[in-house]
Amino acid sequence: MAKESFFSSSIGRKLIVGLTGLFLISFLVIHVGINALILLNDNGETFNAAAHFMSHFWLIRILEIGLLVGILIHIALTIRLTIENRSKRPVQYAVSAGNANSKWYSRSMGVLGSLLLLFLVVHMSDFWWATKKALYITKEADNPYEQIITTLSNPIFLVIYVIGVFSLGFHLLHGFPSAFQSLGLNHKKYTPIIKAVGTAFSIVVPGLFAIIALAVFFGLVQ
């Protein structure tokens, strides 16, 4: 029988989605860690220093490209999978009791991911692009801390930010353990631990992002 290539097979593609997902999760740890420095309330000094390191250290800049590629692969594959999967049921059920057998967020990864993508576009143009512009085009010394304070003081951006964080939380709640399952890691003893860590991660990381944003908005961080 003609073998499928790994990358065209349904399982191979899922595996890559899982791997890229875990890679993106590891980035989140760093991102949230640096953002949390804002809470030191030292007028952004530590935070700006860390941000400066991140945008100038050569290794990080190489990794950044990897991150971008990871995001693009993750998005491209999941969009394709979602469209393909939709086509596998040409006639829909009249009645479907999905909540009886699965979680709403597990069934809504496409929607949550899309929300996340929208947020990401806004987020990147606000922060990432500003940093890059300062770095390569205007060659001015940038102040990401100032940038954050300005942006998040705007209630519209705050709402977008909170929606993004909310989507991230539920995306992770499914995505974190799901990535391990896709990689074939399911074990009586360890899977409950992975699930617990995943749940904690999905609450703590987006929670921190949200707390920072709210702290800025309500002027708790000056």
Added chain:
Amino acid sequence: MALNSKIPQGDIDKKWSNYKGHVKLVNPANKRKLEIIVVGTGLAGASAAATLGELGYKVKVFCFQDSPRRAHSIAAQGGINAAKNYQNDGDSVYRLFYDTIKGGDYRAREANVHRLAEVSVNIIDQCVAQGVPFAREYGGYLDNRSFGGVQVKRTFYAAGQTGQQLLLGAYSALERQVALGSVKQYTRHEMLDVVEIDGKARGIIARDLITGKLERHFGHAVVLCTGGYGNVFYLSTNAMGSNVTAAWKAHKKGAFFGNPCFTQIHPTCIPVSGDHQSKLTLMSESLRNDGRIWVPKNKDEKRKANDIPEEERDYYLERRYPAFGNLVPRDVASRAAKERCDAGYGVGTTKQAVYLDFRYNLINKYGRAEASKLGIENPDEATLVKLGKEVVKEQYGNLFDMYEKITGENPYEVPMRIYPAVHYTMGGLWVDYELMTSVKGLYALGECNFSDHGANRLGASALMQGLADGYFVIPYTIGNYLADEIATKPISTDSKEFLDAEKAVADRITTLMSIKGTKSVESFHKRLGKIMWDKCGMARNEKGLTEAIAEIQALRKEFWKDVKIPGGINEFNPELDKAGRVADFLELGELMCRDALDRKESCGGHFREESQTEEGEAQRDDENFKFVSAWEYKGESEWVLNKEDLIYENIKIAARSYK
């Protein structure tokens, strides 16, 4: 007509190896030119089709279900026997042979049964090699359990789903051959006639159940593996689709029907709950390993089972049959349950049930063993119940769950209510030692034939026979016939015989559809079932059987005048499929009653009230009835009885006692 059973000469334990050593062979190049049709994909059919495909024959396999894996062998629960003697408890090929003959109440053919016992060991090897996940002990070796009518542990099992695992093994072997191109598979196809040319079976007429179209298929030989006919009783443990049609068409084309009245009523089934009942569900015989069967000693007992004290319970099997107790063979256990219920001691709302109670062994056997493992001294009853439940759950969990779903009662807490139900038919197409029917080139395997179980089948022996026939017998015996057919070119399915057979089938369907009467197929089936159960069921007598014959004839007439079949011919029409099957049952039912009437003795599952001992045990009459009844079809309601005398050279026949 004289019956030639073609039993090989020589000592019983040498017959099969001698036969194999001298049988005609077909060389591989010729096998590719020979076509074989296999009908049915249960254990016998799937294993036969797969093995014949492996040998290089061109095989076509047919089943009416949507996949071969659905055949009703899948529902067998308890296990499969084999004389492996892994338990070192004194088992041997001879003992399995002896137990089967005795269990069958000395109405089976010695040579066939001995061969069955011989190949039983190969079956287990084969299945394990296929990846069938049998139950194992902690050391990694195969586990065994005990079954009724036997004093050794020789039953291999996979929880309560042994039939499923064995069938999936055979099915996977079959699908492998389909992938290799040696077997062509026709699902949702029903065989509606055998085509005979110059006295030999040369093909079949099949109907595609999706389109309703008739098809003609040629084969140098035709192998029927179409199961039993228990559904003639309407209510049975058979699947809804199980039917006699293929075997019946063969019978009408000249294949003799052997011992049609030998039906097995299984003692442990969930009782009927109302008129709506469409089928009955078995609770595996393995439950009798640990369940004790009883009824109250008081006739009008109103208390709940658990409130009836020990001394007011009648453990009637242990009382009547102390040596085998709750593990007496099925026919004995069924009759004993019926006797108690008829005498007015039955339980439940219908009074047609007895208790199967696990509490004693749950506490005393499993609870105590677990407690001592855990080092608990003087455990109280609650602890024992708790510990025992865990073990019982592991052994029978799926059966207990099934019981609870059906009845709404929790069998861990209250005893099960059970009652006998039609389960298996020992009778079937008469075959010789080579499994060939009285039509040349037409074979019958598994439950479809009559051959190995005499008048009563022992538990866990049906799976053994189906696989023995399919994996290890037919591959040899069919060669002996086909070796002389290598010069026969495939016959065109446009030949007169094929066209005539197809026309006859088409005409019958048209006739059925044009009746446009007022009563549904189901209603006729129910009425037939009631006649059969009341008059040709667990107890039979001359008066009842004579009445039954007349009633069935009248019902058949009414059917052909007044049946109502909706829908059309050339479409997916389950009602039409069912109508054809019920029409055949209406003919078979009459033959069963005739056979039962003719056999004035009691033996195995066939209990003639006129022939019983003073204690109410079955009374065999070896002088007058030590033969196989092989009925030859002559026309509507007309049969000629041919007798094959049973000769016992190796087993001394005796009264069958389990006391």
Added chain:
Amino acid sequence: MEHYNMNLTLKVWRQKNSNDKGGLETYQVKNISSEMSFLEMFDVLNEQLISEDKDPIAFDHDCREGICGMCSMYINGRPHGPWHATTTCQLHMRAFKDGDTIVVEPWRAKAFPVIKDLVVDRAAFDRIIQAGGYVSVNTGVTVDANATPIPKSDADKSFAAAACIGCGACVAACKNSSAMLFVSAKVSQFALLPQGQAERESRVLDMVAQMDKEGFGSCTNTGACEAECPKEISLENIARLNREFAAASLSSEE
């Protein structure tokens, strides 16, 4: 347990054949006993339809004891209805109460086309097995069954996977119409046994390729299949399938 009778409204998918568009039809049934099985309730409805000169509803069923895998109704939005680990034929009317409305649809998947009413074509499952769901051993091996001891835990896990009845509820329940639970159960059964080792790699590659070819969706780990499986086949099997596939794919020379 108290017995009771009930009157019900049924909305059932009717479709004359695979080319017909089909739609839901409403029926009333009366005096249904709580002791009946769901399919016996359908028997009553069909007898009623026949007596009214209407076409009875076609539905697949055979053993009616939860093991053949033939029955396949999507009841009130769930494959095999509301009871856990239960096939449609084992679902009893006790699960419903007087006045309920029950919606019954066929399995919905591109790979399971409707034949008529509630009957679908599941031949895709047979073809997946044909692709490699077996141990290639001809009849007549002479190795004694006890020659190779198999750890009880492996044998038990293998059996738990092999308990799959091939009904297709996993596909019906999955929002992607994925057959991963079915395929993983068969791959696991053999991957866990010494007998399955020789073809371990080719089996998983071939079966997954066939699964993809048949038009089933891919797995997004929602867990709906496991929750609805009448035989409680575990998601662990899907993880094992992923593992087996990745290992085989990476080491494959093709």
